Amino acid sequence: MADMTVQSLSATSLRRRPSVGTLKFAESIFIPVAALLASAALFSVFLLFLGKSPLMFFQLLWVGGFGSGFSLQNTLQRAAPLILTGLAFAVPARIGLTMIGGEGALVLGGLSAAAMAIPLVTAGVPAFLTLPIMAMTAMLAGGLWIGFAGWLRYYRGVNETISSLLLSYIAIATMNFFVEGALRDPASANKPSTMPIGDAYRIGSIPGTEVHWGLAAGLVLAIGLHILMTRTTFGFAARVTGGNARAALAQGLPVGRLIVACTMIAGACAGLAGFYEVAAVHGQANASLVAGYGFTGILVAFLARQVPLAIIPVAVLFGALSAAGGIIQRRMGMPDATVLVLQGLIFVVLLTSETFYGRISFLQPKRAEDRT
Template identity: 55%
Template sequence: MTDTTTASFAPRHAYLALWLPRIEAVVIPLAALISGLLVFSLFLLALGKSPVEFYSLIYKAGFSSGFSWKNTLSRVAPLLFAALCVALPARLGLVVIGGEGAIVLGGLAAGITGAMLIGAPAGIAMLMMVLMSALVGALWIGGVGWMRVKRGVNETIASLLMAYIGIALLNHFVEGPFRDPASLNKPSTAQLPDALRVGDMPIGIEVHWGFGAGVVACILCWFILDKTTIGFAARITGQNIRAAQVQALPVGRLIIGFTAAGGALAALAGFFEVSAIHGAANGSLIAGYGYTGILISFLARHNPLAIIPVAILLAGFEASSGLIQRRMDLPDATILVLQGIVFVILLLSETLYGRLAIFRPSYWRV
């Protein structure tokens, strides 16, 4: 213990105790990301390719011009929502990795609802698409939380396996009951009329409203987690569920509520994919956004505000995969290899928290 007495706090100490953990939470994931990029460079060298060319192509295709920014930002929306589906349950100590299921089913619900409401007033039809999509996602991932609370089913495995069921359901419905006879090559639900398509935001670059909605959702989630008593209760539960139970906090309701909210958000990613990009629900919804969202949320330390820049960075990586494929003669799965390496190193870096002396207040004592 220290010799400091309780009555007189050293203000410098209080300052360090407050800020060092925050600095730690930025430095460690950043270091993990950079190490991941370095390890991936070795992988490229082993293939006889130039890492410098690789990273400059990412910059070129993802971030260098108005066109590349458009390319990047148009991919950000689903990643933001998918990452929130990981970050919200993570606050309760749950690892939900099946956001992909909620995305495809949310998209399916939006596509079907839109197809059934062709001819109805566009405002109402659009609202119904959003609501049905969110409802399906909330039930899907909320169901994972419910199984956790009532039956102790592991939420990680349950959500992952349910994602496969979700994908199978999508395929079943777009190839069977809800297939538009006009969709010959790619089975889809009925094409949505222009009135039910989400347009671009008036910001000078062609980016659909999903990006704005995703950013707002991140800010909203940050507010709930950081500024409300609900967020605080969730943090206690995530840090020590027994302490939360002794304080009689509604642990079960928190778990079901947070997982349902995460699922609803992930489903909105599906809604925007259908309404803004594809115009109908089909196999294109299965794009792996749910899995990239896991990496983003972990890199952002499950902080909804940090999710925004991390998602933009990762979207840039994905946007560049086509160019890399053409210029460097690498398969487009190369980006997945990069993401996998970064993720493994990131998980390893989790063990460093609290272990590095430089982040302890005592290190800085004079």
């Protein structure tokens, strides 16, 4: 008799409580959003200490990021490479690698695209052929670069975090080497650059906007990679490897090839971002490629919890932050590094918030002993 009441009680309580999946999802939204708000609060304290108005800061952030058609387009323009570099961190993260070489792959992708453009443009190859070749080169260069770090990780046991960052520095030095040397356009006096690809070869904007096509590429890749990582056997195998590489090996999964494939995909994404920076934004390769997109991409991926689809809104958020940087600098008289401080603060608070997973009581499923 007593047993029956317990059972019926637990049945009703089970019906009232949301499922485990819903709770996990709610938790993965609630904690990052709370971390964002906490960082905003901490940053406000920081601003108050400096005698600046936090209200004005966040108002300007809104105006500069989303306030007008122009600023919204500026935001999306900056979000495009962030989506791609975010993916470059998120995909290896799913297989258990902390790969922070997105910046290098982006720079190298941009450089190789610009280098490939020189003979093609000189020979007068039409744009509809030149641009895809440039894009492929950039993806290949980025893919091989980060893929090499993945290969070193699995086959040589080299820590991928350090090796990918070192590769970034090597990539930037390589870019400087070529841009100031063999590939330098003599006409670029003040800022050494490669030969401009010319307006005829520039990638235009998405019709009706001033946002370049990199945004569309980012959206397509984010959706495509989301499907790849969550709905295919490849993605499943990659996530198993990320969960427990030894178990994956014991299951006979080709762990080495999975790692190299994931890192090559990651590098290709970052390389493609470099291609768009060259073909759509700068028109040539120069030091402007080193704009920190690769590093902000890491933060974007962390905030999106390595979920490719979630990278899109987060990248837009950080695109807005970077787009509003200029107006904040001018109107509040603050240095351009303000955005860096806020980003770093978000980064630290966000990673600290990892400790709250599974520890916030109203987001936990009822424990097993309550249920029976």
